[in-house]
Amino acid sequence: MxxxxxxxxxxxxxxxxxxxxxxxxxxxxxxxxxxxxxxxxxxxxxxxxxxxxxxxxxxxxxxxxxxxxxxxxxxxxxxxxxxxxxxxxxxxxxxxxxxxxxxxxxxxxxxxxxxxxxxxxxxxxxxxxxxxxxxxxxxxxxxxxxxxxxxxPLAKPPVRFLSKQNGIDLSDVTPTGQRGEVTRADVVGYLSDRDAERDRGSAATVAEESTPVARGSDETRTPIKGVRKHTAAAMVSSAFTAPHVTEFVTVDVTETLELLDRLRTHRRFAETRLTPLALISKALLIALRANPTLNSQWDEDAQEIVTKHYANLGIAAATPRGLMVPNIKGADRMSLHELAEALVDLTTTAKSGKTAPADLTGGTITITNVGVFGVDAGTPILNPGEAAILCVGAIRRQPWEYQGEIALRSITTLSLSFDHRLVDGEQGSRFLADIGRILSDPFELIALG
CATH class of the missing domain: 2.40.50.100 (RNA polymerase II/Efflux pump adaptor protein, barrel-sandwich hybrid domain)
Structure with missing residues (x-):
C-alpha cells in the first residue's frame, strides 16, 4: 500500500x-x-x-x-x-x-x-x-x-547561494569540479565574464542612446531576510537596550609582531596559520581573568548580573551571507596553538557558509577586526547578551616615541565598547589598558598563556 x-x-x-x-x-x-x-x-x-x-x-x-x-x-x-x-x-x-x-x-x-x-x-x-x-x-x-x-547541475549549497545572489543560472556555468560539479571559482569566473560583457554593452549603449534611462533601472532592491534581517534586528535591539560606552587606546605592537615572526618559524606552528588576531585574542583572554565583569550578562527577567566563568570568544566574520559572529567554545582554556587552529577553522567554516547554528550562540565576548579593511578604528555595537566587544584597527608603521627617541614602530588602535550597566568606566578602562600592555610587551603571552 x-x-x-x-x-x-x-x-x-x-x-x-x-x-x-x-x-x-x-x-x-x-x-x-x-x-x-x-x-x-x-x-x-x-x-x-x-x-x-x-x-x-x-x-x-x-x-x-x-x-x-x-x-x-x-x-x-x-x-x-x-x-x-x-x-x-x-x-x-x-x-x-x-x-x-x-x-x-x-x-x-x-x-x-x-x-x-x-x-x-x-x-x-x-x-x-x-x-x-x-x-x-x-x-x-x-x-x-x-x-x-x-x-x-551539481554544486555545493554555498555555491548555489552565491549564484542565486548574483542571478546566475548554474546550468549556464561550465563546471570544472572533479565530479563534474560547479565550483565557487567557476561561478566567480562566470560572474567576472558576465560583468565585463555588461560593461562593454553599457559603454556601447551610452554612446548610442539619446533617450534617458528608464526610471528605476538605477536602483537595486534587496529583500531584508535571513542573516541580514536577524543581524539588523539584533543590532537595533542591542543599540537601544544596552547603554554603550566606547574607549580607545593606541598601542605599539612592534614586539608582538616580532614574537609572531619567531613563533611562525617554530616547529610547533609549522602547519598552523598564525595571525596577529591569534595573539590579540590570547591577550584579551589573559586580561579577562583579572577583569571578569567584562565577561558577564544582564538578565533582565531575573534582574541579575550573570558572570561567566568560561569564555566563548566570538569573532565577527564577513561572509557571503552577511555578518556572522561564530564563537570558539572554551577559548580561555586553549593554548595559543589550539586557539590559532580554532580561529582558522572558525573563519574557513564561516566563509564557506557552513557555520552550524550552535556555533552562533552562547558567545560571551567578541572581537571584530576592521584592520583587515585598512580601517584605523571603530565604535562597534555589542553582540546581544554580551558585556563587551573589542575592535582591532589596522597595524601601521609610523614614527613613535620609543626609549626616549623617535623610531619607526608598528602601531594599532584598539577600541572597546561595553555595556555600562555591567561595566563601570574604571573596569572597562583597566581591561582595555591590560590588553594594550600585554600587546606592547608580550612577555605575559608566554608567561601566562
Whole structure:
C-alpha cells in the first residue's frame, strides 16, 4: 500500500520560527531515499540541509525557492510504502516490494539529525526510479511537470547561494569540479565574464542612446531576510537596550609582531596559520581573568548580573551571507596553538557558509577586526547578551616615541565598547589598558598563556 506522507518544516532550534527555502534538491516524480538531502533552507543564523524522513516518490512541493516558510508548515508530500504515518524505513520488505522498490533503491539507513545530511560521494541527491513504478498520481504529475525532467547541475549549497545572489543560472556555468560539479571559482569566473560583457554593452549603449534611462533601472532592491534581517534586528535591539560606552587606546605592537615572526618559524606552528588576531585574542583572554565583569550578562527577567566563568570568544566574520559572529567554545582554556587552529577553522567554516547554528550562540565576548579593511578604528555595537566587544584597527608603521627617541614602530588602535550597566568606566578602562600592555610587551603571552 502506498501512502502520501507530508513533511513539515521542522523546528531548527534556537527559537527560530521561520526559514527561507533556498534550493530544492528534488522535483515532483523523483524517487528519494531515507536521509537523502531534499532541500536547503536558510535561517536567520545558518544554512541548513534538510534530509528526507521518508523513502518514496515526491508527489508535491508546497513551497517555492526563495519563499519564507514558517516552522510546522507542510513543504513536501512523499508517497511511501506503509501504513499511514509510518516512515518507509519501518515497513516490511514485502511492502517495499509491493510498492515497486528494488534492492538498488534501498540505501543504507543512517540515522541523522534534522539539518545534517548523509555525507559521501556515492549518495545521489536526485535519483530517478528507473527500476520502480510510482503510483498513478505521481506518474501523472511527473509527466505534467517540466521540473521532473530537468537536469540539475551539481554544486555545493554555498555555491548555489552565491549564484542565486548574483542571478546566475548554474546550468549556464561550465563546471570544472572533479565530479563534474560547479565550483565557487567557476561561478566567480562566470560572474567576472558576465560583468565585463555588461560593461562593454553599457559603454556601447551610452554612446548610442539619446533617450534617458528608464526610471528605476538605477536602483537595486534587496529583500531584508535571513542573516541580514536577524543581524539588523539584533543590532537595533542591542543599540537601544544596552547603554554603550566606547574607549580607545593606541598601542605599539612592534614586539608582538616580532614574537609572531619567531613563533611562525617554530616547529610547533609549522602547519598552523598564525595571525596577529591569534595573539590579540590570547591577550584579551589573559586580561579577562583579572577583569571578569567584562565577561558577564544582564538578565533582565531575573534582574541579575550573570558572570561567566568560561569564555566563548566570538569573532565577527564577513561572509557571503552577511555578518556572522561564530564563537570558539572554551577559548580561555586553549593554548595559543589550539586557539590559532580554532580561529582558522572558525573563519574557513564561516566563509564557506557552513557555520552550524550552535556555533552562533552562547558567545560571551567578541572581537571584530576592521584592520583587515585598512580601517584605523571603530565604535562597534555589542553582540546581544554580551558585556563587551573589542575592535582591532589596522597595524601601521609610523614614527613613535620609543626609549626616549623617535623610531619607526608598528602601531594599532584598539577600541572597546561595553555595556555600562555591567561595566563601570574604571573596569572597562583597566581591561582595555591590560590588553594594550600585554600587546606592547608580550612577555605575559608566554608567561601566562
Amino acid at each position: 502506498t501512502t502520501a506522507q507530508t513533511f513539515r518544516l521542522p523546528d531548527l532550534g534556537e527559537g527560530l520560527t521561520e526559514a527561507e527555502l533556498i534550493t530544492w534538491m528534488v522535483a515532483v516524480g523523483d524517487i528519494v531515499e531515507l536521509n537523502q538531502i531534499i532541500a536547503e533552507v536558510e535561517t536567520a543564523k545558518a544554512s541548513v540541509e534538510l534530509p528526507s524522513p521518508y523513502a518514496g516518490t515526491v508527489l508535491a512541493l508546497h513551497a517555492e525557492e526563495g519563499e519564507t516558510v514558517d516552522v510546522g508548515r507542510p513543504i513536501i508530500d512523499i508517497g511511501t510504502a506503509g501504513a499511514s504515518g509510518e516512515p518507509a524505513a519501518q515497513c516490511e520488505e514485502g511492502d517495499r516490494a509491493a510498492a515497486g522498490a528494488t534492492e538498488d533503491d534501498v540505501s543504507e539507513r543512517v540515522p541523522v539529525l534534522v539539518g545534517y545530511g548523509v555525507a559521501g560521494e556515492g549518495a545521489s541527491r536526485r535519483r530517478r526510479g528507473s527500476n520502480s513504478t510510482p503510483n498513478n498520481a505521481a506518474a501523472a504529475q511527473s509527466t505534467a511537470s517540466p521540473a521532473a525532467d530537468r537536469t540539475r
